[in-house]
Amino acid sequence: MAQKSSFLKKLIIAFCLLVALGIVGLVVLSMYLGPILKKGVNTIGPKIxxxxxxxxxxxxSPFAGGATLKGLFVGNPSGWKSDKAFYLGEIKVKLKSMSLLGDAIDVEEISIKEPHFVFEKGLTSSNINDLLKQIDANMGGGKTAQPKPNEPASDKTSAQKIIVRKFQLSDAQVTLGLGAMASTIPMPAITMTDIGVAEGGVTADQLATVILKRVLADVTAAGVKGAASALQGAGQGAGGAAGAVKDAAKGAGDAVKGLFKSNQDK
Incomplete structure (x- = not known):
């Protein structure tokens, strides 16, 4: 009987040690995952x-099934005065932890609050339109980039897939112009749902592309609308501005068409 009791004690102690090691392992893993995520964003971002x-x-945080990204700066294309196209102070991500072990990471929600965008208008384009064009060119119009012929076979199929159930951007501000003439206007909230669900998941660069194109198209619409309101207030070019607003709104609606069959609601 004593031997059985001693065996049970050892078994319980061993189990507790394994649990403790598992917790320590998760803590250590979470410490490394943050820098890995940061490096991934800083590497993939400029390519997009x-x-x-x-x-x-x-x-x-593997325990809470979440991640927080802080201070995302995205620069302007060359030729524009401001060095910044937009800045996201904080991005919160909530995901199903166990999906990290599956074929596709299941993200329940991505939430961005109080982002700041800069809208510069030129004679024929804007900084945001130029950024959209660069994204489109770099990502092949939303199509998956083809692997290079000399790329190792293992790298061609190793891209982790991601599903996003809900993306929400709220309380955004758009600054029109620069310097003393600059003005800031609010931008309507954006909600996108079920990104990558129909495809069984999308890659990180595809996900970033579809979200960026939708958001930047709406920034363009808000920027042009704000500029039109300013012109109307000054009694200048109201007709042309109204036409520009209509074109921008159409562009916002078409910006992500055909990229992924996700349900998007404003």
């Missing part, structure tokens, strides 16, 4: 936008 992209920090 063709501009400077810098993420200040990232933290991952």
């Amino acid at each position: 936008t063709g501009t400077r992209v810098e993420l200040a920090s990232a933290s991952v």
